[in-house]
Amino acid sequence: METRTVIDAHNLSKVYNPDSIPVNAVNEVHLHLERGEFTSLVGPSGSGKTTLLNLIGGLDQPTTGKVLINGTDITAMAPNALIDFRLHNIGFVFQAFNLIPVLTASENIEFIMLLQKIPKAERTRRVRELLEAVGLPDKGDARPAQLSGGQQQRVAVARALASKPQFILADEPTANLDSHSAATLLDIMEKLNREEHMTFLFSTHDQRVIDRARRVITLVDGRISSDTAPAGLSHA
Amino acid sequence: MLFQIAWRNLWRNRLRSLLIASSVAVGMWAGAFIMAIYYGMGDGRLRIAIDHEVSHMQVHRPGFSDDQEARMNFDADRVEQALQNLPDVKAYALRSITGGMLATASGSQGVQINGIDPASEEATLGLNTFVREGEYLDTTMRNRILIGKRLAGKMKLEVGQKVVLTFLDTASNIISGAFRVCGLYTSYNAPLDERNVYVLKSNLDPLLGLHRQAHEAAVLLQHDESLDTDFAQLQHQLPGLKVEKWQDISPETSLVLSSLDTYSIIFTVIILIALAFGIINTMLMAVLERTREIGVLMAVGMNKWRVFGMIMFETVFLTFIGAPAGLLAAWACVLWLGHTGLDLSKVAGDVMQDFGYASVIYPVMPLNSVLETIWLIIFAALVSAIFPALKALKLKPVEAIRA
Numbered sequence: 001m002e003t004r005t006v007i008d009a010h011n012l013s014k015v016y017n018p019d020s021i022p023v024n025a026v027n028e029v030h031l032h033l034e035r036g037e038f039t040s041l042v043g044p045s046g047s048g049k050t051t052l053l054n055l056i057g058g059l060d061q062p063t064t065g066k067v068l069i070n071g072t073d074i075t076a077m078a079p080n081a082l083i084d085f086r087l088h089n090i091g092f093v094f095q096a097f098n099l100i101p102v103l104t105a106s107e108n109i110e111f112i113m114l115l116q117k118i119p120k121a122e123r124t125r126r127v128r129e130l131l132e133a134v135g136l137p138d139k140g141d142a143r144p145a146q147l148s149g150g151q152q153q154r155v156a157v158a159r160a161l162a163s164k165p166q167f168i169l170a171d172e173p174t175a176n177l178d179s180h181s182a183a184t185l186l187d188i189m190e191k192l193n194r195e196e197h198m199t200f201l202f203s204t205h206d207q208r209v210i211d212r213a214r215r216v217i218t219l220v221d222g223r224i225s226s227d228t229a230p231a232g233l234s235h236a
Numbered sequence: 237m238l239f240q241i242a243w244r245n246l247w248r249n250r251l252r253s254l255l256i257a258s259s260v261a262v263g264m265w266a267g268a269f270i271m272a273i274y275y276g277m278g279d280g281r282l283r284i285a286i287d288h289e290v291s292h293m294q295v296h297r298p299g300f301s302d303d304q305e306a307r308m309n310f311d312a313d314r315v316e317q318a319l320q321n322l323p324d325v326k327a328y329a330l331r332s333i334t335g336g337m338l339a340t341a342s343g344s345q346g347v348q349i350n351g352i353d354p355a356s357e358e359a360t361l362g363l364n365t366f367v368r369e370g371e372y373l374d375t376t377m378r379n380r381i382l383i384g385k386r387l388a389g390k391m392k393l394e395v396g397q398k399v400v401l402t403f404l405d406t407a408s409n410i411i412s413g414a415f416r417v418c419g420l421y422t423s424y425n426a427p428l429d430e431r432n433v434y435v436l437k438s439n440l441d442p443l444l445g446l447h448r449q450a451h452e453a454a455v456l457l458q459h460d461e462s463l464d465t466d467f468a469q470l471q472h473q474l475p476g477l478k479v480e481k482w483q484d485i486s487p488e489t490s491l492v493l494s495s496l497d498t499y500s501i502i503f504t505v506i507i508l509i510a511l512a513f514g515i516i517n518t519m520l521m522a523v524l525e526r527t528r529e530i531g532v533l534m535a536v537g538m539n540k541w542r543v544f545g546m547i548m549f550e551t552v553f554l555t556f557i558g559a560p561a562g563l564l565a566a567w568a569c570v571l572w573l574g575h576t577g578l579d580l581s582k583v584a585g586d587v588m589q590d591f592g593y594a595s596v597i598y599p600v601m602p603l604n605s606v607l608e609t610i611w612l613i614i615f616a617a618l619v620s621a622i623f624p625a626l627k628a629l630k631l632k633p634v635e636a637i638r639a
Contacts, residue, residue: 059535059634080539087537094637098532102244107237114237115537163537 005070006167006199007033007056012065014051014222025051026062027222033167036197038190040204040213048222049203050171056201057090057169058082070166087115091160093170097152099144105131105155106140112162130158134188150181154188161192167199174206186212238542242549245522256518257558260511264562265569267507268609271500272570272599273578278496280594284424285489288361289592290482291329291454292463293470298478300451304335304348307406309449310477318473319455324462327359330450332440336403338383338433342392347433349401351440360456363421363434370395370419379439381415384429385422393417401435406445413443425592489592504609508616511555515617519551519624530628531636544625551621552614559613563606570601 009031016023026048033039041049054060056067058074066075069089074082086092099108106127113123131137134154144152153173160168170189174182190212192198202209210216218226246253286292295315300308312330319328332351337344354373357363363382364372373382381399393399395417402412415435423429441447457466463481471479483490523530530543580588581595588595 054634057535059637083534083537083539086535092532092535094532096528098528098637100241100529100533102241102248103237107240111237111241112536115542159536 004035005032005068006035006037007031007201008068008071009052009056010066010068012052012055012067013063014048014055014060015063018063024222026055028065029219029222029224031056031217031224033199033201035166035199036193037215038193038200038213039215039217040202040210041217041219042204042210043219043225045205047219049219051222052219053169053171053201053203057092058086087112087163089163089166091163091165091168093153093156093160093168093173095172095175097144097149097156097176099152099155099159101144104141104143105136105147105151105158108144108155109158109162112159116163126162130161131155133161133192134158135184148181150177150184153177153181153185157185157189157192161198167201170200170202172204172206173202174204174209179208182206182208238546239549242546243553245526245546245550246553249522252518252521253554253557256514256554257561259514260555260558261562261565263507263511264559264609264613265565266562267504268563268566268601268606269569269599271503271605271609272566272601273597274496274499274503275602275605276574276578276597276599277593278493279600280597281489281492281592284592284594285486286460286482287456288366288424289428290485291360292457292460292482293455293467294480294485295453295455295470295474296451296478296480298476300478304333304451306332306334306404306444306446306451307408309406309446309451310453312448312450312453315450315453315474315477318470319453321473322455322457322466322469324457324459324466325455326458327356327456329353329356329360329454330437331452331454332437332444332446332449333451334403334440334444336401338387338391339400339402340391340393340397345387345391346431347387347401348431349403349440350432350434351437351444352434353437357434360454366421366423367419368422370417372419373434373436374418375436375438377418378436379413379415380418380436382419382421382434383417384432385420386426386429387431387433388417388420390430393420395419401433403444405443411443413439415439424594426586426590427592500605501608501612504612508612512616512620515551515554515620516623518554519547519621520627522550523547523624523628527631527636528638530631531633531638534631535633535637540629543628547625547628548618548621551624552617555613555617555620559610559617563609567601567606570599573597573599 009029012026012029013024014026016025029052041052043049051060055062062075066073074085077085100111103111109127109130110123113126127140131140134157136151136154139147139151147155174185177185186209189200193200204210216228217224297308297310316330319325329352334349336347336349338347354375368385373380383393398414398416400412400414402410405411457463467479467481534543577596577598579596
């Protein structure tokens, strides 16, 4: 597998309430992810998993340190440039699915490509491909409310993939799913990782996800306490 | 797809959207309809002023209007010839006018005595149509007088009774003449009815010492639009005489009409402000309810301008569902009442006439006022959208997603 640095976080810290009661949500984290990783970020509640994902995803600004995505420092970007960067480089999967309820499954997926100004024919083709990839070829016209939690999360994965991102950040993707739905979702993500070398970084409590990860990073009190990497992959 | 999302978002809370759209419709209907009544009143007042009071133009000797002295007369033949040369004249009337006292057994009252030719006044003022009791002036009957019904009530006069008119002639001699009441009239303007009495010009002129002279010529044109050209021509043909347009003769009517546009804008703006608050409230609720969703849209790459646009579209859609419905309803009401008229005499009695307005109002909806209203709606909708849209823009994705 070709290895190339996708995420490079240097000395990343996030302090909430710096002027009153400071809370170090993320504390001097160094993280290095390469293309094709399938990595879990684990740790107890309040350990800083979601904050770290938000910093890596450019949703939040670090107090100190920087995040390089494919060598681009996203912490130095202007807000609108950062939104545009996220659109083209980062896929998000949220714990609560967060699909747009007024759009169908197909439209939810297509919407991202529309923002990227991809031509209609290509959008239609890719929506079909992605729905098939997540095992929902016949659910394109269904609104989120007409889908089960597992199906909604699969559409969310398809939406995250629609922009052909560098990597996907998934915050507790299986937390709201039953065992069967979680297993199906993990199968799909594992397949995408294996066959298309899509990089995944999960934050999770779920042992089922941890068991499938090839690298597990444990956060405690905002610091990396352990990082078990599979052979052949290097990291900080 | 931004349109699509905005449109579908609108119907997520169907009841709320329908309620606010309905309130926009009712507001628009009320605003447009009341404006149509305003314009109808203005239009009615204009027609009364021109067709039944002052005509399009009047000719006097300079200074006559100040004191109404009998000696301030002009050559009637010369003026009549000039009037006959005007291209768009519908009718004209030559009048002898003097101020005087009307005396009865029960008292006296200052009046304006108008010496008229009945046929000319039929054509210019429609004076014959105002007669409520008795008869209109008849050229075959000597020394008859037509007085306002209000004045008659005040002086306890009835048809057939005698009155004495006292006035000054051209040589400033005090002249008195006895006249018998032939009829009582009620025009559209109650205050004028109390002041104006009409006698035959052929009876009044000898008493005043006039021969082929008059004090006033009233000119009614076929078309309002001809006023400026006919006015210029008449001025040119009658040097030394004062030619005035209706706007100068009845400045209060002119003022009312010129104020209508201002009233209409003020009234519409008040309604739109009320609507705007309703829209802002609804859209703010919509934004707050969808904080997480907007956060997700921003997280996945929807930039702030698109979020701003989405909220703007929603607000504009909301307004544009209700506003045309309201305007259509107003238009239907105006169409119906423009035909049947809105009779205010049943609720307001003669109050309208006291101010020179007709009791029956025919609402009108000029195209320019409709367009003006539409522009104001668009403006109000966009302004209403800005605050909720800015609220959405201030959301930070990371905080919004946690909401």
